[in-house]
Amino acid sequence: MPSLKDIKKRIGSVKNTEQITKAMKMVAAAKLRRAQEAAVSARPYAEKLHSVVSHLAQSEEIDDQPLLKQRGTERALVVLMTADRGLCGGFNANVSKEAERFIRQNELGFSAIDLMIIGRKGRDFLKNRVGDNITKVHENITTDATYKTAQLIGQDVVDAYCEEKYDAVYVIYNAFQSAIVQIVTVERILPIQPQETEEVHEASLDYLYEPNQGVVLSQLLPKMVEVQLFRALLESNASEQGARMSSMDSASRNAADMIDKLTLQYNRARQAAITKELMEIISGAESIK
């Protein structure tokens, strides 16, 4: 049976924890709103670009576009997006596990898979599991993901792909569904898959191109990779904040439950102590008589 003082101390520390988790929840909620807005406002750009590229790719003989051409299944690059910080439920573990599974099971039969990790937590998780595959780690870029960041990573990826270091590039990230639901998503970003659209097919024939189709396409395709990375970054960031918000919410609730229980225990112990003291006084008084 813990003493009164012990219980009081524990209540105090749980209260402190509760305050911290509550504050983290508020912060995450505020960040989530911003991240969500950013993710939503990036959508029109990505959609427009995708539709233009898709419809260009149909009309052009695409063989001389390295980014569209299907190559073998020799080497693949996986870009994994995690967070730099923990305390966000299963957010980091889920994607990291998916990446590990992807590498270990290797369903598509690549002879080698390299891993590029964004976020410290992913590296920590995978360092001891598939450490040999990790080629690059980017840290501290997820919380304020700018287009510039995505651009730099995108150029890296495109360059490596063009040098035929890789035959395919995948991204694994948490797609943002809602504040409490994140979906681990695996997407292939290279070679680029054009969307299947039929209605624009006719119209695309009498387009004017400046300077010409090939040049336009070869400028747009790398952009496409950047935009996809940018979108994934934003979604991952929004998911992170959502995951943190919900996990901190349940942590606060658990702390509140615990405080209730401990308070009950404390009162019981207090009552027992009082009863004991009373009994001592009474029996003392009895013996004097």
Place this chain on the structure above:
Amino acid sequence: MADKLKLEMVTPYKRVLSEDVDEITAPGFIGELGILPEHTPLLTTLKVGELSYKEGNETFHIAVNWGYLEVENNTVTVLVDTAERADEIDLARAKAALGRAEDALKGLSQEDKQYMIMEAALQRALIRIQVAGKNR
């Protein structure tokens, strides 16, 4: 015959514009081009430059970075990395950037990798200053 163009301008961060306009002048890859209603379908990349559009008697100027422009059915879609209206441009910052780029260029030869980057920065700064000077 339609007498208006629908202009939509989008950057990775947001939708900048969605308006009906009369005329658009854009910095195309092989030269400036003007677009009026009933333009034939066109797809071109854009250079760093100044895009302007007319709406009634008013002309608006926007500094754009690399991007592309598509014309289809009287709808002009412009996708650019950055787009700033004259009143959004921080003139002091643009001038500072111009100075920095000029200084850096003096110390570099044409072959340097940095040269291209700095020259692009110089272009952007010049366009920003040019656009900021108009409109207001």
